Amino acid sequence: MDIRILFLILVPLGTAFLIPFIDLINAKLRRFFVLLGILLESYLIISIIINNFQSLREGDFFLQYYLGGWHPPLGITLAMDGLSLLFAVITAVSLFLIVIYSIGYIGHHEGKYYVLYFLITAASMGVVLTADMFNIYVFIEMLTITSGALIGFKRSQEASAAAIKYLIYNVLAGLLFFLGVLLIYFNLGTLNMADISQNFASLESGIQLFISAIFLTAILIKMGIFPFLFWLPKSYDTAPSPVTAVLSGVLSKVYLYIFIRLFWTVIGFETLVALNLNVLLLDLALLSSFFGHVFALQSNNIKRLLGYSSIGHIGMITAVIMLNTDAGFYGGLLHIISHMFMKAGLFVACGYLLQYTRSHAYRDFKGVGLRNRSVFIAFIALLLSMIGMPPLLGFASKWYVLMAFLEARSYFGAFIVIFGSLTAVIYYLRYIAKGFEEVKLTEDDLREEIYSRPLLSVLYREKIVSFITYAYTAIIVGFGLGFRFFDLPLRMSIESIMNVERYIELVLGG
Amino acid sequence: MEIPTETQPEVESLNKLMKKTLISVVLAGVAFALYQNFSLMPGYEGLNVGLSNYIIESGLKDTGSLNLITAVLYDYRAFDSLGESTVIFGAVSGIVLILSRKMLPVSSKGLSFIVKRTLGIMTPFIALFGLYVITHGHLTPGGGFQGGVILAAISIIFSIVYGSAFDYRRYSPQTKTALETGGALTFLGLGLAGIFMEGAFLHNLGFLTAETGTLISAGSIPYINIGVGFKVGAGLAIIFYSMIQKTFEEDF
Numbered sequence: 001m002d003i004r005i006l007f008l009i010l011v012p013l014g015t016a017f018l019i020p021f022i023d024l025i026n027a028k029l030r031r032f033f034v035l036l037g038i039l040l041e042s043y044l045i046i047s048i049i050i051n052n053f054q055s056l057r058e059g060d061f062f063l064q065y066y067l068g069g070w071h072p073p074l075g076i077t078l079a080m081d082g083l084s085l086l087f088a089v090i091t092a093v094s095l096f097l098i099v100i101y102s103i104g105y106i107g108h109h110e111g112k113y114y115v116l117y118f119l120i121t122a123a124s125m126g127v128v129l130t131a132d133m134f135n136i137y138v139f140i141e142m143l144t145i146t147s148g149a150l151i152g153f154k155r156s157q158e159a160s161a162a163a164i165k166y167l168i169y170n171v172l173a174g175l176l177f178f179l180g181v182l183l184i185y186f187n188l189g190t191l192n193m194a195d196i197s198q199n200f201a202s203l204e205s206g207i208q209l210f211i212s213a214i215f216l217t218a219i220l221i222k223m224g225i226f227p228f229l230f231w232l233p234k235s236y237d238t239a240p241s242p243v244t245a246v247l248s249g250v251l252s253k254v255y256l257y258i259f260i261r262l263f264w265t266v267i268g269f270e271t272l273v274a275l276n277l278n279v280l281l282l283d284l285a286l287l288s289s290f291f292g293h294v295f296a297l298q299s300n301n302i303k304r305l306l307g308y309s310s311i312g313h314i315g316m317i318t319a320v321i322m323l324n325t326d327a328g329f330y331g332g333l334l335h336i337i338s339h340m341f342m343k344a345g346l347f348v349a350c351g352y353l354l355q356y357t358r359s360h361a362y363r364d365f366k367g368v369g370l371r372n373r374s375v376f377i378a379f380i381a382l383l384l385s386m387i388g389m390p391p392l393l394g395f396a397s398k399w400y401v402l403m404a405f406l407e408a409r410s411y412f413g414a415f416i417v418i419f420g421s422l423t424a425v426i427y428y429l430r431y432i433a434k435g436f437e438e439v440k441l442t443e444d445d446l447r448e449e450i451y452s453r454p455l456l457s458v459l460y461r462e463k464i465v466s467f468i469t470y471a472y473t474a475i476i477v478g479f480g481l482g483f484r485f486f487d488l489p490l491r492m493s494i495e496s497i498m499n500v501e502r503y504i505e506l507v508l509g510g
Numbered sequence: 511m512e513i514p515t516e517t518q519p520e521v522e523s524l525n526k527l528m529k530k531t532l533i534s535v536v537l538a539g540v541a542f543a544l545y546q547n548f549s550l551m552p553g554y555e556g557l558n559v560g561l562s563n564y565i566i567e568s569g570l571k572d573t574g575s576l577n578l579i580t581a582v583l584y585d586y587r588a589f590d591s592l593g594e595s596t597v598i599f600g601a602v603s604g605i606v607l608i609l610s611r612k613m614l615p616v617s618s619k620g621l622s623f624i625v626k627r628t629l630g631i632m633t634p635f636i637a638l639f640g641l642y643v644i645t646h647g648h649l650t651p652g653g654g655f656q657g658g659v660i661l662a663a664i665s666i667i668f669s670i671v672y673g674s675a676f677d678y679r680r681y682s683p684q685t686k687t688a689l690e691t692g693g694a695l696t697f698l699g700l701g702l703a704g705i706f707m708e709g710a711f712l713h714n715l716g717f718l719t720a721e722t723g724t725l726i727s728a729g730s731i732p733y734i735n736i737g738v739g740f741k742v743g744a745g746l747a748i749i750f751y752s753m754i755q756k757t758f759e760e761d762f
Contacts, residue, residue: 004712010698013596016692020687067589070708073561076589111609119600126593138593145597151605158607186551189561210547 002063004044005080006328007073008088009126011040023111029064031103034114038099041121045092048085056488059495061085062506064131071191072131072508073435079131079507082492087257089489090337094249094344095121097468102242104464113153119146120246122253125281133181133191133266136258140177144170147251149241162238168233169380174222180214183207193266197500200267201396208267215262216232216277218303225318229311233299234306237360241351243331244303247312249344253336253419256317264497269324282322286416289315302354302431306346309386309427312420313339319416320401323408329494334486338397338476342385345472349379352465353435362434374436375466378473384427387478388421391446395482435441574719574728575648583653584731588712592697595655595738599694602745609752620673623706636664644739648728652736658742665747674754683751686744693741700730700737 015037022030024410048063055061064079066072080088099117107112120126122143129135149169154164166450185191187207188199200208217228224232263272272278294311299305317339321332350360352375357364369376385394398417405413565578565586575581581590620626644657667677704713714729721727 001710003705004713010701010711013592014695014698016596017599017691018689019699021695024684024688068585068704068714069708070586071638075586087685093694112603115603116600116607117605119596122596134587135590135593137595140589142593142597142600147606149600149607152604152608161738163608183551191561208692210550394647467690495743510599 001065001455002048002080003065004048005063006065006067007128008041008129009122011044012118012121012125016115016122016326019111019118020198021121023293027111028347030111030114031473034099034330035102035160035506037118038096038121039091042096042257045089046049050091055164056085057083059492064507073190073195074136077131077192078129079321079503080129081503081506082126082489082496083257083260084490086259086333087253088125089355091128091250091254093125094340095246095443096387098242098245098348099250099306101245101351101465101468103350104461104468105240105242109153116150117246119307120150120250124250127254128145128257130191133184133193133196135191135263137174137178137181138151140476141174143251143254144174146154147243147247149233150246153240153243154238156238158319159238160214162234163265165231166235169221169228173218176214176218176221180218183214186275187211192507193261194504197266198504198508199296200271201329203270205275208271211347212263212267212275215267216281219259219262221261222282223252224311224312225285225315226291226311227284229288229292230427232311233304233307233478234329235311237301239345241354245344245347245351248307248347252310252314254325256336260321262503265500265503278322278324282319282410283313283414285319285322286413287315289313289319289416289420296427297423299427301360302365303350303360305427305431305501306350308341309424310343313343316413316416317403317422319413321496323404323409323410323413325404326494327400327404329497330490331397331402331404331489333493334483335401337486338385338393338479341384341472341475342394344486345382345469345476346379346386348465349375349382350411350468350471352462352469353379362431367429367432367435367439368424369432370438371409372466375469378469380432381473382476383432385480387424387428391477393476393483396480399469411479411495451500459506518682559578570722573730573731574716575721577648577650577653579651580648580653580728580731580735582645584734585712585714586703587727588734591738592712593700595694595697595741598742598745599690602690602748603748607719609755620676621671622667627673629667633664633667636660636667640664640739640743645725645732646737647735648731649725654738655742657735658739659746661739661743662750665743666750669750669754681747683748686748686751689740690748692745693737693739693744696737697716697734697741700734704730 009045015033017436019033021031022033049056052061052063058083059263060077060082064077067076069075111272118214119142123146125137126139129145130139144167148163151166152159181191183354184196187198190196190199192348203211203275215509219497221228230493239247263269269278278478289312292308292310292315295306295313296305299308313335317332317335320328320335353372354360356371357368369379385392388398400423402414402417405411407419441472537752540695556731565582569578569581569586570576573581573585638659640657640663642657643652643660644654647653647657665681700715701712703715705711707713708719714731716729718729718733719727
């Protein structure tokens with residue numbers, strides 16, 4: 001019973017509940033309160049790591065908390081093993097950076113924005129920590145509703161349309177997930193993940209297939225894998241930049257965590273192999289990656305392009321995880337970390353660079369690099385990392401992914417990795433070149449500039465915004481040189497993915 | 511340029527037809543697959559398997575709540591209920607964020623004198639029923655979510671019968687927000703009280719238990735119900751009042 005893992009969820013939840021009260025008393029206090037909440041969250045994470053460093057080294061790290069004092073099959077349990085810890089740490093780091101960015105970026109309706117932001121924080125921590133199927137559904141629902149509202153934050157027609165599209169797709173996925181949870185309860189009479197995992201093999205194979213297929217559809221919609229990717233680019237495009245950074249940097253990774261947790265711990269990879277779903281899923285993910293990069297080539301809008309490239313990368317990560325080898329997990333998890341920082345950093349930089357442009361379109365990107373030279377250089381560094389240039393973090397993770405594909409003799413996968421990098425060179429270089437193009441203002445341009453409203457008139461606190469961009473670039477460069485730092489957490493997470501019996505024993509035996 | 515404008519409607523209608531056919535084919539396929547798989551499900555075996563058996567046998571003894579659904583909602587799986595009420599909280603914040611305008615609600619005079627008088631007589635009874643459903647959640651069917659919706663209905667009926675400014679002037683959005691967050695914080699506070707007094711978050715508070723079947727019994731369950739009731743009621747009323755506000759171009 002470690003109470004700190006409970007407070008990882010309760011601190012952001014309490015902050016979200018208290019912000020409306022603070023608004024009623026004095027709206028100026030809000031910013032300090034937001035900082036206090038996120039600092040307390042970071043303190044909890046750091047203290048968990050420091051106090052358990054010895055057991056992390058030895059590989060027997062495990063914490064859990066029984067809510068309401070009810071022991072596993074009866075009540076809800078929170079459990080934190082190596083995989084949960086890795087995801088909790090990287091999610092918290094990303095959310096910490098983005099909330100500081102938001103303080104500089106968001107200029108109106110701040111109260112509601114931070115309420116929704118902290119609800120996202122609480123829900124993503126909850127998804128990562130819980131060991132109960134219905135509880136995970138509740139937190140998924142929370143993520144969907146809050147992020148859907150934030151996509152419509154600009155309150156324009158396109159933003160509302162994108163938010164509604166996002167909500168339709170994702171609520172549908174949530175309903176499918178709920179149906180799966182109901183079927184599991186109907187057949188097994190329990191909701192605890194370890195308990196389900198113990199008994200799942202005793203079901204008939206037809207029912208196993210049905211439940212796996214329903215969960216798979218739900219998760220594929222949420223992650224944006226090929227047949228269900230159409231909600232993704234639109235919502236990435238219209239949401240404000242910090243929200244897009246959360247969507248691509250945090251939410252897609254949280255859904256990847258659910259995918260791993262569900263199909264390795266709960267349902268079990270052997271079941272997927274027995275049902276012949278693993279080959280199908282591997283090819284589907286690779287196809288999705290291919291289509292993501294092809295769509296990115298024809299896209300004329302920088303944020304949409306980054307969204308399509310996200311589809312490409314998420315597909316690649318899913319595929320390399322589906323290999324079910326140690327090398328595959330090593331590359332996949334490393335790429336999850338690096339993609340999280342690269343994409344969030346790119347969207348954060350976009351928010352700064354696109355502040356004076358009329359739209360996100362390619363032609364309006366002209367001269368952006370000359371106006372904000374140092375931020376644009378950081379932006380280029382992040383783009384090079386996406387492509388996979390050697391000293392940066394993107395290279396290290398892509399290298400391990402490529403090695404994993406080659407080791408498993410999945411040459412189509414290896415081809416997709418190379419293909420993705422090569423197409424990325426084409427579609428990113430176009431934007432870099434456009435950014436350095438000199439702008440020659442004619443009379444008509446000036447008139448249009450005056451009469452058309454810019455997307456965001458002026459940034460609230462410009463220094464913070466550019467500082468966060470540099471911070472992301474520093475992370476990418478620094479960890480690119482020292483990517484060996486991730487060796488211990490990655491080995492620990494792979495151990496906890498592969499060793500399902502230990503998880504069952506620890507959760508049920510406690 | 512003239513030719514496309516002539517053929518455009520035809521192409522568009524053809525596209526629409528294609529889209530409709532495609533959607534119906536996909537839906538028929540999904541329906542068939544679901545039917546096939548649901549027919550595989552084993553028959554209903556009664557309540558003797560799994561957790562439900564244990565809860566039916568010892569739910570009353572464990573929690574002191576006669577209504578076993580409430581026992582599951584606010585004791586065994588209280589964390590889920592906290593999550594669900596947070597989903598409502600998030601939805602309210604989102605709707606207020608997207609729909610809220612600076613203008614007061616559309617003003618109208620409401621319905622006729624007869625309707626106004628009749629509702630004036632009925633309102634206390636509706637409120638009483640709402641409070642009854644909330645406070646007796648652990649004894650009879652109902653609870654915080656259901657009673658809160660009844661309380662929100664009063665607010666909505668007011669705006670229809672007496673005109674939209676009537677309720678708005680008496681209970682401002684600030685009051686409703688305070689009520690809503692107050693309810694949420696009550697839930698959270700009772701959970702934290704569980705840590706200090708019983709040693710686990712959302713543990714049922716032992717010192718509040720009394721004889722089973724009385725109004726004040728079942729530990730912290732009635733108080734959680736009251737918190738959730740006010741939260742849901744105020745939240746749904748806020749949603750309603752943000753939806754009826756007038757939209758102006760300059761508010762975007």
